[in-house]
Amino acid sequence: MTTWNLQGTVSHLLICNGSDCKKHKGEEVAEAIEDEIEKQGADSLIHTTVTRCNGRCSDACVVISYPEGVWYRDITPKSAKSLVRKVLKGERLEDNLLYTYDEGLTAATEKGTKGKNKK
Numbered sequence: 001m002t003t004w005n006l007q008g009t010v011s012h013l014l015i016c017n018g019s020d021c022k023k024h025k026g027e028e029v030a031e032a033i034e035d036e037i038e039k040q041g042a043d044s045l046i047h048t049t050v051t052r053c054n055g056r057c058s059d060a061c062v063v064i065s066y067p068e069g070v071w072y073r074d075i076t077p078k079s080a081k082s083l084v085r086k087v088l089k090g091e092r093l094e095d096n097l098l099y100t101y102d103e104g105l106t107a108a109t110e111k112g113t114k115g116k117n118k119k
């Protein structure tokens with residue numbers, strides 16, 4: 001397994017590729033993010049990890065940005081490119097906010113409050 005040097009990384013994007021996110025172009029979203037990172041010359045600034053289900057299937061495709069602690073919903077290949085550019089500027093993709101973690105995880109939209117309770 002490759003061990004990346006993450007010194008200088010400013011953001012880690014977790015790209016859901018669970019079954020529902022895959023149905024909503026999760027693989028294409030991951031590819032668009034990687035392509036835009038390369039295009040922006042940001043390989044050393046943004047690290048990506050493709051994950052399995054993140055438990056927000058009705059919001060597919062979900063991308064989580066750390067250390068900001070921001071969850072994004074309904075990410076498409078097109079909005080994925082915008083997300084990379086926003087992350088590089090220290091901004092958020094406001095139209096796709098689901099949860100933010102400013103002082104504890106909070107729903108960014110009414111849609112963020114829907115879901116099953118964890119047991």
